[in-house]
Amino acid sequence: MVKRKVELDTIQSVYSALSHRLLGSGDDFFHGNEKNVDFLLDLVTRTVEKGESNSLLILGPHGVGRTALVKKVLKEASKQKSWVENAVIVELNGFIAIDDKIALKEITRQLNLENVVGNKVFGSFADHFSFLLASLKSGDKDSKPIIFVLEEFDTFCNHKNQSLLYNLFDIAQSRAVPICVIGVSCQIDVTELLEKRVKSRFSHRHLNLMHFEEFDKYLEMFQAFLILEKSNNVSDFQVWNKMVEKTFQDPQIQNFLEDKLFIYDKSVSFMRQFLHSLLVCMLAQNEQKINLELFDAALQQSCASFSVQPLDNIIKDLSILEVCILIAVKHITEIYDHEPFNFEMVFHEYVKFRRRRLTNLTEERSVIFKCWENLIGLEMIIPKVSGEKCRSQQAEYILNVFHIPVTTLKKSVEKYPHCPTEVLQWLTSSTHNSASFS
Numbered sequence: 482m483v484k485r486k487v488e489l490d491t492i493q494s495v496y497s498a499l500s501h502r503l504l505g506s507g508d509d510f511f512h513g514n515e516k517n518v519d520f521l522l523d524l525v526t527r528t529v530e531k532g533e534s535n536s537l538l539i540l541g542p543h544g545v546g547r548t549a550l551v552k553k554v555l556k557e558a559s560k561q562k563s564w565v566e567n568a569v570i571v572e573l574n575g576f577i578a579i580d581d582k583i584a585l586k587e588i589t590r591q592l593n594l595e596n597v598v599g600n601k602v603f604g605s606f607a608d609h610f611s612f613l614l615a616s617l618k619s620g621d622k623d624s625k626p627i628i629f630v631l632e633e634f635d636t637f638c639n640h641k642n643q644s645l646l647y648n649l650f651d652i653a654q655s656r657a658v659p660i661c662v663i664g665v666s667c668q669i670d671v672t673e674l675l676e677k678r679v680k681s682r683f684s685h686r687h688l689n690l691m692h693f694e695e696f697d698k699y700l701e702m703f704q705a706f707l708i709l710e711k712s713n714n715v716s717d718f719q720v721w722n723k724m725v726e727k728t729f730q731d732p733q734i735q736n737f738l739e740d741k742l743f744i745y746d747k748s749v750s751f752m753r754q755f756l757h758s759l760l761v762c763m764l765a766q767n768e769q770k771i772n773l774e775l776f777d778a779a780l781q782q783s784c785a786s787f788s789v790q791p792l793d794n795i796i797k798d799l800s801i802l803e804v805c806i807l808i809a810v811k812h813i814t815e816i817y818d819h820e821p822f823n824f825e826m827v828f829h830e831y832v833k834f835r836r837r838r839l840t841n842l843t844e845e846r847s848v849i850f851k852c853w854e855n856l857i858g859l860e861m862i863i864p865k866v867s868g869e870k871c872r873s874q875q876a877e878y879i880l881n882v883f884h885i886p887v888t889t890l891k892k893s894v895e896k897y898p899h900c901p902t903e904v905l906q907w908l909t910s911s912t913h914n915s916a917s918f919s
């Protein structure tokens with residue numbers, strides 16, 4: 482059998498087929514996250530089909546896929562017959578609707594009620610809002626179900642008296658009209674910003690989206706982005722898919738992705754950007770197969786345009802104390818077999834080292850804690866729980882995880898300018914030796 486290769490014109494049609502997926506609004510491609518899709522789809526379907534009202538917050542860092550999830554669910558839902566006939570969607574963005582007056586205007590526009598409202602003057606926000614909802618009713622028929630999506634939900638909390646949020650949650654709770662309010666925010670403790678009367682009307686349903694914790698899932702997503710379907714109209718799509726699958730099975734490629742991408746930026750946004758650069762490099766270099774050199778070239782390109790800092794650079798800018806905290810974290814994760822750890826454990830490990838080997842470093846708790854917070858800010862140490870749970874717990878006891886591979890950390894710390902020998906020795910000492918330091 483003659484083995485078929487991916488032809489150059491295939492690469493061109495692959496690029497045409499994938500460029501929208503990698504550069505466009507992203508509406509046409511969604512992978513994974515099935516549990517959240519099902520959960521949210523069920524919620525909005527219940528509003529539309531059964532008239533149940535609800536409210537929910539989707540929380541998570543930027544680029545994690547909160548908007549993509551909502552879009553995917555609304556797209557799926559719109560395939561249902563009852564949805565097409567009935568549902569009304571109102572999408573607001575807190576960066577644009579900066580006060581409730583603007584928000585109301587936008588809601589009126591999206592509900593096609595501008596003519597109905599005309600020049601009417603309303604006594605209060607609530608009057609105006611209920612007029613809009615009542616206008617949606619046609620004759621004696623039940624109210625139409627409305628799905629409200631509030632992007633940058635936290636900014637709506639700054640609106641005077643939080644009138645819009647109060648009214649939305651009040652209607653959802655009292656079930657006056659079937660509505661589902663979906664708030665999207667990167668502020669994990671956003672409910673703390675809600676006034677008491679607003680908070681008490683919110684259902685306290687949350688979906689917390691997090692960046693990939695496991696490399697396997699990250700790798701799977703990477704591959705999914707490149708896999709083509711018949712509908713993509715690339716004649717050789719099966720040959721291409723086989724090549725892609727083989728590429729991602731290669732341990733060298735896997736290591737590259739884990740050490741050079743996964744630990745710096747786990748966002749899907751960056752993944753898309755990187756893969757786009759990869760395809761551009763393939764085209765530019767006339768390459769028909771993805772290889773390590775292409776990955777390297779694509780990384781250079783996307784780092785330049787995405788301002789990703791290599792670990793070396795980040796570590797170079799840390800204070801020696803912060804470097805020591807990182808090393809203490811490394812030892813703690815080794816001693817406890819990668820179990821989550823808290824500040825107390827790391828502080829204790831650091832103090833043991835400092836007292837034995839480098840007494841000119843400080844042991845002042847508040848200073849070390851500041852360094853700790855800095856490392857969390859840089860996402861080198863990542864809190865395991867978030868939001869309300871975090872608040873109720875004393876900061877020193879919150880559990881954290883460390884995601885930087887030991888070998889990468891070692892290499893970067895070794896490049897740290899004028900690193901004291903004691904610190905370097907501590908870095909390379911094994912868990913067993915580290916114990917003997919104490």
Ligand SMILES: Nc1ncnc2c1ncn2[C@@H]1O[C@H](COP(=O)(O)OP(=O)(O)O)[C@@H](O)[C@H]1O
Nearest residue numbers: 507510511512543544545546547548549749750
């Ligand atoms: N599960 C997914 N499948 C495909 N693309 C995704 C997925 N999650 C996120 N993306 C893409 O990653 C980018 C960032 O996601 P986005 O939803 O805008 O993040 P957020 O709203 O949380 O800031 C978007 O281009 C989006 O299309």
Ligand SMILES: [Mg+2]
Nearest residue numbers: 547548549632
């Ligand atoms: Mg978004």
